[in-house]
Amino acid sequence: MTKQHSMNSSLRSGPALVIRSAGMAGLTALAVAGAVTVVRQRNRITELTKQLGEHEAELEHLRTKRLPALAESMNGGTHTQVPGPLGGGNEHGAAESVESLVDGIEEVVRLTREHVEQASRRTLTGVLDTVRGLAAEQHMAVSEMQHRHDDANVLADLYTIDHAGSQLSRRLRGFAVLFGAWIGQQRSATPVQEILRGAQSQIRDYQRITVSAHYPEIAGSSVEELGVITRVVEPLVLVIAELLDNAARYSPPYAQVAVGVQPAHNGVAITIDDAGVGMPIEEQRRAERLLSNEHVALDEIGDPPRVGFAVVGLLAARYGLRVSVDAPPSYGGVRAVVFVPNESLTHVEREQQAEEPAAAAGEVRQGTTSSGLPKRSRRDRDTTAKQAPAAVPESSDSATGLAAWQQATEANSTTAAGENEGEDSHA
Amino acid sequence: MSPPRRRDREALVRPYLITGGRAHPSGRALDLTALVRTERDTGYVELGPEHGRVLRLCSGGALSIAEIAAHLELPASVTRVIVSDLVDQGRLSTLSTEWDRHGPDRELLQEVLDGLRTLR
Numbered sequence: 189m190t191k192q193h194s195m196n197s198s199l200r201s202g203p204a205l206v207i208r209s210a211g212m213a214g215l216t217a218l219a220v221a222g223a224v225t226v227v228r229q230r231n232r233i234t235e236l237t238k239q240l241g242e243h244e245a246e247l248e249h250l251r252t253k254r255l256p257a258l259a260e261s262m263n264g265g266t267h268t269q270v271p272g273p274l275g276g277g278n279e280h281g282a283a284e285s286v287e288s289l290v291d292g293i294e295e296v297v298r299l300t301r302e303h304v305e306q307a308s309r310r311t312l313t314g315v316l317d318t319v320r321g322l323a324a325e326q327h328m329a330v331s332e333m334q335h336r337h338d339d340a341n342v343l344a345d346l347y348t349i350d351h352a353g354s355q356l357s358r359r360l361r362g363f364a365v366l367f368g369a370w371i372g373q374q375r376s377a378t379p380v381q382e383i384l385r386g387a388q389s390q391i392r393d394y395q396r397i398t399v400s401a402h403y404p405e406i407a408g409s410s411v412e413e414l415g416v417i418t419r420v421v422e423p424l425v426l427v428i429a430e431l432l433d434n435a436a437r438y439s440p441p442y443a444q445v446a447v448g449v450q451p452a453h454n455g456v457a458i459t460i461d462d463a464g465v466g467m468p469i470e471e472q473r474r475a476e477r478l479l480s481n482e483h484v485a486l487d488e489i490g491d492p493p494r495v496g497f498a499v500v501g502l503l504a505a506r507y508g509l510r511v512s513v514d515a516p517p518s519y520g521g522v523r524a525v526v527f528v529p530n531e532s533l534t535h536v537e538r539e540q541q542a543e544e545p546a547a548a549a550g551e552v553r554q555g556t557t558s559s560g561l562p563k564r565s566r567r568d569r570d571t572t573a574k575q576a577p578a579a580v581p582e583s584s585d586s587a588t589g590l591a592a593w594q595q596a597t598e599a600n601s602t603t604a605a606g607e608n609e610g611e612d613s614h615a
Numbered sequence: 616m617s618p619p620r621r622r623d624r625e626a627l628v629r630p631y632l633i634t635g636g637r638a639h640p641s642g643r644a645l646d647l648t649a650l651v652r653t654e655r656d657t658g659y660v661e662l663g664p665e666h667g668r669v670l671r672l673c674s675g676g677a678l679s680i681a682e683i684a685a686h687l688e689l690p691a692s693v694t695r696v697i698v699s700d701l702v703d704q705g706r707l708s709t710l711s712t713e714w715d716r717h718g719p720d721r722e723l724l725q726e727v728l729d730g731l732r733t734l735r
Contacts, residue, residue: 328625334690334693335690335691337692338690339692340638340692342692343630343690343692344638347630347638382627382628385627385632385664386627388632389628389629389631389632394632395635
């Protein structure tokens with residue numbers, strides 16, 4: 189019984205021992221594991237503290253260095269270098285997360301700027317259209333007045349207004365180009381010579397410009413017949429006008445600016461030479477940059493606005509012209525060359541009536557009236573018009589008309605010129 | 616008579632450019648009805664294309680300043696400056712008419728008036 193008891197007790201104490209030793213082992217394991225965890229956690233804390241430090245340093249770097257530099261580079265248009273992150277080569281570190289933040293900021297700023305730019309262009313174009321409408325109206329009125337008034341003093345005054353109006357019109361078209369708006373009126377195919385003189389009309393110092401009377405023969409077209417297609421007329425006028433204005437502005441007030449036309453491979457080259465002091469190298473770089481631009485942001489225009497080269501560059505890109513401006517060291521001034529490709533050239537029918545004698549030589553002797561006035565026929569007229577010089581208009585109309593005419597000539601009035609102007613136009 | 620056609624757009628080459636900014640004729644003032652005829656047309660006119668056009672226009676017979684102005688679509692006062700330049704250079708000559716000696720007579724005015732009317 190006792191043995192059995194002791195056996196039993198020993199039997200009972202066996203599992204206890206096992207449990208105890210197992211408990212010991214467990215505790216030991218726990219202790220080891222705990223120690224490992226503590227070490228690991230300490231390491232983690234160290235690591236996190238380091239990362240936090242890196243983040244803080246990166247953010248501080250972002251706040252004090254990178255964002256100001258970014259703002260400056262995006263607003264000033266200057267060539268400010270935006271510094272990179274502090275980094276440290278850690279792939280998933282602070283540098284990368286901050287970098288994506290910077291990218292995000294840049295994207296937001298870019299989108300905002302685009303939106304503001306578009307809205308500004310729309311507003312400016314609207315404002316410009318109003319002004320252009322009024323300016324065109326005024327210019328047209330001045331043109332009409334020059335036809336209406338036959339008085340040299342009045343004409344001299346109208347010249348002044350007309351000249352100012354032409355310059356205003358050029359400036360407004362330049363701004364329209366910069367704002368991405370319509371350049372202006374469409375003209376029919378026009379002789380190159382007229383384009384050059386039209387451009388000359390639009391600058392302040394037009395009297396200093398000499399347009400060469402000699403033209404190359406291109407594709408069988410001579411002198412007045414070499415023309416430019418409809419689409420390119422107005423852009424080319426503006427390009428030449430801006431280059432002429434620049435040439436006249438940056439050369440001595442007594443010096444001439446010479447404009448010539450030369451045949452070139454697959455087109456013609458229009459040259460503009462001034463006798464200025466050349467161009468500083470940084471100005472030349474600026475010109476080159478603006479001339480090759482296909483887009484000009486509104487904040488690049490500057491204050492006060494210097495739009496000449498920017499306008500020329502945009503138009504050249506849009507209408508397939510090639511423009512270069514350089515100051516060869518061997519040469520006194522600056523030479524601008526505008527290349528017009530064959531695709532933009534055309535043959536312009538010369539204005540028959542203006543070019544041909546109005547009366548054939550024989551007709552003067554044959555057909556003089558009783559007072560010795562020559563009779564002349566006008567080839568493009570219909571038969572009634574041809575007979576008209578000899579025909580007498582209805583008498584009732586004639587008497588009053590004659591009285592008015594006599595009165596008018598005595599008063600040295602301009603009625604006749606006013607009534608007859610605008611005739612025979614070839615538009 | 617058809618009404619005179621109005622210019623539907625502005626001329627590219629402005630009047631002040633054509634006369635080099637001069638509004639006053641260089642020589643004696645010529646009337647609108649003054650007749651001029653080309654004396655010599657050397658082909659090349661250093662003054663400008665419009666001067667050359669006037670010479671060609673008047674090479675076949677005498678024309679009045681009003682007629683020239685209508686042909687060139689230029690204001691009469693501008694045409695007068697061009698013609699005056701050419702008269703000064705001896706390239707154009709003015710025809711002396713009865714008008715110069717005795718003032719305008721009715722018959723002459725009638726003819727000029729008729730002539731001008733047919734321009735329409």
